[in-house]
Amino acid sequence: MSKPKIVPVLPQTDEPNPTKIPNERMTTPAGLQVAPVFDAFVKSDLPSSVTPVAFYSCLEDLVNTIEPKIQDALKTRSALQAQIDEFHRKTGPIEPSKYITFLQSINYLVPVPESVTISTSGVDEEIATIPGPQLVVPVNNARFALNAANARWGSLYSCLYGTDVFGPPVKGPYDASRGEKVTCWVRKWLDDVLPLDEGSHAEVTSYECEGGEMRPKMKEGKFLGTREVNGAKHFLLENNGLKIEIVIDKTTEVGKADTAGVSDVLLESAISTILDFEDSVAAVDAEDKVEAYKNWRGLMVGDLEARFSKGGKEVVRTLNANKTFLGPQNEPFEVRSRSLLLVRNVGHLMTTPTVLDKEGREIGEGLLDAITSVALAKFDLEKDSKLNKNSPENSIYIVKPKMHGPEEVKIACDTFDIIERHLNLPPNTVKLGIMDEERRTSANLNACIAAASSRVAFVNTGFLDRTGDEIHTSMEAGPFVRKKNMKAQPWIAAYENRNVDIGLACGFTGKAQIGKGMWAMPDLLGKMLEEKIGHPQAGANCAWVPSPTAATLHATHYHRVDALKRQGEIATGGSRSTLEQLLTVPIIEDPSAWTAEDKRDEIENSAQGILGYAVRWVDQGIGCSKVPDINNVGLMEDRATCRISSQLLANWLHHKVVTEEEVIAAMKKMAEVVDKQNANDQNYTPLAPSFDGIAWRAACDLALKGRTQPSGYTEPILHLARLEKKKEQRAESK
Numbered sequence: 001m002s003k004p005k006i007v008p009v010l011p012q013t014d015e016p017n018p019t020k021i022p023n024e025r026m027t028t029p030a031g032l033q034v035a036p037v038f039d040a041f042v043k044s045d046l047p048s049s050v051t052p053v054a055f056y057s058c059l060e061d062l063v064n065t066i067e068p069k070i071q072d073a074l075k076t077r078s079a080l081q082a083q084i085d086e087f088h089r090k091t092g093p094i095e096p097s098k099y100i101t102f103l104q105s106i107n108y109l110v111p112v113p114e115s116v117t118i119s120t121s122g123v124d125e126e127i128a129t130i131p132g133p134q135l136v137v138p139v140n141n142a143r144f145a146l147n148a149a150n151a152r153w154g155s156l157y158s159c160l161y162g163t164d165v166f167g168p169p170v171k172g173p174y175d176a177s178r179g180e181k182v183t184c185w186v187r188k189w190l191d192d193v194l195p196l197d198e199g200s201h202a203e204v205t206s207y208e209c210e211g212g213e214m215r216p217k218m219k220e221g222k223f224l225g226t227r228e229v230n231g232a233k234h235f236l237l238e239n240n241g242l243k244i245e246i247v248i249d250k251t252t253e254v255g256k257a258d259t260a261g262v263s264d265v266l267l268e269s270a271i272s273t274i275l276d277f278e279d280s281v282a283a284v285d286a287e288d289k290v291e292a293y294k295n296w297r298g299l300m301v302g303d304l305e306a307r308f309s310k311g312g313k314e315v316v317r318t319l320n321a322n323k324t325f326l327g328p329q330n331e332p333f334e335v336r337s338r339s340l341l342l343v344r345n346v347g348h349l350m351t352t353p354t355v356l357d358k359e360g361r362e363i364g365e366g367l368l369d370a371i372t373s374v375a376l377a378k379f380d381l382e383k384d385s386k387l388n389k390n391s392p393e394n395s396i397y398i399v400k401p402k403m404h405g406p407e408e409v410k411i412a413c414d415t416f417d418i419i420e421r422h423l424n425l426p427p428n429t430v431k432l433g434i435m436d437e438e439r440r441t442s443a444n445l446n447a448c449i450a451a452a453s454s455r456v457a458f459v460n461t462g463f464l465d466r467t468g469d470e471i472h473t474s475m476e477a478g479p480f481v482r483k484k485n486m487k488a489q490p491w492i493a494a495y496e497n498r499n500v501d502i503g504l505a506c507g508f509t510g511k512a513q514i515g516k517g518m519w520a521m522p523d524l525l526g527k528m529l530e531e532k533i534g535h536p537q538a539g540a541n542c543a544w545v546p547s548p549t550a551a552t553l554h555a556t557h558y559h560r561v562d563a564l565k566r567q568g569e570i571a572t573g574g575s576r577s578t579l580e581q582l583l584t585v586p587i588i589e590d591p592s593a594w595t596a597e598d599k600r601d602e603i604e605n606s607a608q609g610i611l612g613y614a615v616r617w618v619d620q621g622i623g624c625s626k627v628p629d630i631n632n633v634g635l636m637e638d639r640a641t642c643r644i645s646s647q648l649l650a651n652w653l654h655h656k657v658v659t660e661e662e663v664i665a666a667m668k669k670m671a672e673v674v675d676k677q678n679a680n681d682q683n684y685t686p687l688a689p690s691f692d693g694i695a696w697r698a699a700c701d702l703a704l705k706g707r708t709q710p711s712g713y714t715e716p717i718l719h720l721a722r723l724e725k726k727k728e729q730r731a732e733s734k
């Protein structure tokens, strides 16, 4: 069989890097060269307390002070990787104690600090003391971003009825028997989480408020107040810090059929939400970055609006206002209707063509994200009334992904020190979310937390990137287990437990979040309802969900499990895993045990994920997609899931488990499947039969060149391909 020809997307030596094609640029007083669209944004869209001069002088300081540190850190990553590769190539089967000694000798493992206690202050209750779901949303999609901000509350009835909890989702007129399953489930759940002094919620014929008390009676402190909305009476209750509204409305079909007239039960759902600039977003140039920054601005100002048509109706979506209730003595009080918003910046690796330094080099994208996110969050801090603020405690929450070890955490903190100084913010206004998603961070988590001890507001386990880095770091050690077996490997249990144990030992309870990862099967919410209770049970006070609906269903778990109490129980038990377990590389001894079918399944599965994701990323600029897998289950695919597929294929190719020809054959076969899956999308350009589009070539690069990508990331290939595509689209539209 002749070797298939793949035309790489990565530029060849004499081909200009499309990001470096000279553009007309503005030169700032600080000597930075700025894309006009971004300069216009800086001049017209920042709060008046951040003048363009102040903004650019801060950016210049970051470029001069932090950029060299980032470059050094990236060199350290490469140097460590080279030494680890060499170790595996020379050493053969891994002996744990020798391996750990080696990792210490190269400073991959740093000394564990004696005792670390975080001192973060000014943290909002949504982070510190209200355990609950954390929603993530691509920031550049205003419609979704508004939906996410408003996802603080959700209808439990709708979420149970409309998803697969009681069988495949149904369309059409109200199905009363399905509705009854929903109401029975909810009554039973209410009995579990808000038991009545006597009897069951299922027997209640009427909910009343008499003389400041709720009837039927429940435990003291659970009933908070009432409100009336268009004739419907809402009872506000609380459990484990989370609010619940029981809605009585006998004018609705559901309320009419219910003995107590209950038409819905509303739950506080997405307690916090991460507006994502990173792995769920495709933002490759100044236009893309400005579009995303504008959405963050709209959320911080409070005036973001999205107009779209849905079900034949024109919708104008804006941010919800707080809800007003009357307490037991008829005193009015407000309840927050919006999720507490955090923002995830990009990591340390990528640069952006939006701003060039004096020498014409792209500056760190993370630096631009950091200063712009903070500058725009000043709109929120400067609001008069606490009630309208995202952060009544005057904090800004920035999640920093993909950091490798404590030096890189320190770089993030140094960045925020500089920004706070320039923008006249009190020190430590910016609270840092440390994603524990690279192996060197997991292995040195104490030291990472110590490096941010006055700012850290969360650590969380992100299984997806972490798996990609697991494969990349130990690429030379041998062939990795199949993707579907990864979750059962010893390193994962150690990783999840250690993250919680270390967070607890560092005093996170009541001050910061210990989070768990994404539910990546957005349509399998029945399964999520069964399984994701495992997250609060494991001591997490938040865990990621992909949609508002998932947030409402996951909220039910935090009513059943008191996560803060659970943290106390876990903390008294001490550490549950060892470094040795964490560093157990999930390779298999004998790949010949895999049948030809096993191998085909694995490469087709990865090929489908890569293609289904990359084609929308490159051709349409969509950074997060639901892509059906080979069993037709829609999976959330983002850059991190793509990194796993890319690394797995790279690893199997490197260890000759499969050949390049087999991978390309699988890619071609799956391209046809992906084309069929997207047949109804008017904006879709098929991959087959030409197999020569930019998206196709990018997908092949992701499959074949994963071993040489920095840390095995997908963004360098995706960014270049998208820039090429945009150039092609611009040329076509002329």
Ligand SMILES: CC(=O)SCCNC(=O)CCNC(=O)[C@H](O)C(C)(C)COP(=O)(O)OP(=O)(O)OC[C@H]1O[C@@H](n2cnc3c(N)ncnc32)[C@H](O)[C@@H]1OP(=O)(O)O
Pocket: 135, 136, 137, 138, 143, 144, 145, 147, 148, 276, 279, 280, 310, 462, 464, 465, 518, 522, 546, 547, 548, 624, 625, 626, 635, 636, 637, 638, 640, 641
């Ligand atoms: C490893 C990591 O980094 S994980 C973090 C990154 N991942 C994410 O952020 C995932 C975020 N989720 C998503 O982007 C989407 O849910 C997807 C891509 C997975 C699925 O999207 P779709 O196929 O369009 O979803 P679907 O058709 O089921 O639902 C769309 C509806 O749900 C809403 N929705 C879906 N996801 C979200 C979300 N994350 N936030 C807010 N609203 C959402 C949409 O607004 C839309 O409702 P509308 O019509 O009223 O506006």
Ligand SMILES: O=CC(=O)O
Pocket: 279, 401, 435, 437, 461, 462, 463, 464, 465, 466, 517, 518, 640
């Ligand atoms: O960012 C989350 C992850 O799992 O990766």
Ligand SMILES: [Mg+2]
Pocket: 279, 401, 435, 437, 462, 464, 465, 466, 640
């Ligand atoms: Mg990640």
